[in-house]
Amino acid sequence: LQNITYSQLSSYPPVKIFIGIFTTIETFERRQLLRALYRYEINTRLFNKYIENKEKDLIDYKFILGKSNKQISEEIQLKFMIERDAFQDIIVLDDYENLNDGKIYYYFKWVTENLIKKVDKDNNIKEYDYIVKTDDDSFINLKNLALNLRPFSQYSENLYYGYMRPTNTGSNLKQYATGMIE
Numbered sequence: 478l479q480n481i482t483y484s485q486l487s488s489y490p491p492v493k494i495f496i497g498i499f500t501t502i503e504t505f506e507r508r509q510l511l512r513a514l515y516r517y518e519i520n521t522r523l524f525n526k527y528i529e530n531k532e533k534d535l536i537d538y539k540f541i542l543g544k545s546n547k548q549i550s551e552e553i554q555l556k557f558m559i560e561r562d563a564f565q566d567i568i569v570l571d572d573y574e575n576l577n578d579g580k581i582y583y584y585f586k587w588v589t590e591n592l593i594k595k596v597d598k599d600n601n602i603k604e605y606d607y608i609v610k611t612d613d614d615s616f617i618n619l620k621n622l623a624l625n626l627r628p629f630s631q632y633s634e635n636l637y638y639g640y641m642r643p644t645n646t647g648s649n650l651k652q653y654a655t656g657m658i659e
Contacts (some may be wrong), residue, residue, distance in 0.1 A: 481628060489627035495592060495605040496538040497584050500613040501574060502549060502557050507613040508540055512564065518619050534623035537605075540567045540613070541584055543574035578644065581610060606630050 500508055519536055549557075561567045572583040588608050607626055611617060629636050 483624075486624045486627055490630070491534040492606045492623055492626050492630055493535040493604065494537070494607045494609060494623060494626065495588070496536065496609040496611060496617065497541045497568075497588070498538055498611055498613050499580065499584075500540045500542055502542060502545055503553060504613055505556065505560060508560070508567075511538075511613060511616070512566070514616065515619065534619075534627075535605075536619050536623060538566065541580075541587075541610075542567065542569050543572050543580050543583070544569060546573040546575075584610060607636070 498508075498511060515536075515538055568587060570580065570583040570587055572579060574580070585608070592604050592608070594604055607630075609617075609622070626636075
C-alpha cells in the first residue's frame with residue numbers, strides 16, 4: 478500500500494465511517510464548532526469533490542459522553558438537554574465520565590450494541606466499514622480520512638490505527654487507546 482497516488486486512492490470503493498467524538502458536558506462551544514465544520518463538509522460533499530469515483534463515502538459522527546460524576550449546575554444541565562434534543566447527535570455512555578479508566582471500553586460496547594445490525598444468531602451485518610474515536614479538541618480532514626482508509630477495506634477485516642497507553646495504577650484496565658484518532 479505504499480506510494481499510492483491520489484487518483485489510485487479515488488478508484489477504490491467508497492467507505493462508511495462512524496466517528497465517535499469524545500467530549501464532556503461543559504464543552505458546548507467545541508461541539509458547536511465541530512458540528513458546523515463537519516456538517517458543512519459532509520453536506521456539501523467537499524470530501525468527494527475531487528474524487529473520480531462517482532460513489533460517495535459515508536461519514537457519520539456522534540458526540541460521546543460519560544454520565545456526569547460531579548455536580549453540574551441546573552443551567553448547564555438544561556443547556557445540555559436542549560442541545561441533545563435539538564441536534565440528536567449526543568450519546569451518553571453507561572459509565573461515569575473519565576479520562577483514563579474505561580470510557581473507550583464503554584464506547585466500543587455501545588458500538589457493538591447499536592451499530593451492528595444483527596440479522597440472526599450467526600450472521601452480523603456491519604453498518605460501517607470503520608469505527609473511529611477522536612476527541613473534541615481535534616479536527617479530522619474527512620476527505621483525507623476516507624480516501625486513506627479506502628484501500629484497507631479490501632485487505633483487512635480488523636485495523637487499529639492509534640496508540641495504546643498504560644492506565645493509572647489501581648485501574649482494572651491495563652491499557653487504553655490514546656491519540657488524535659483511534
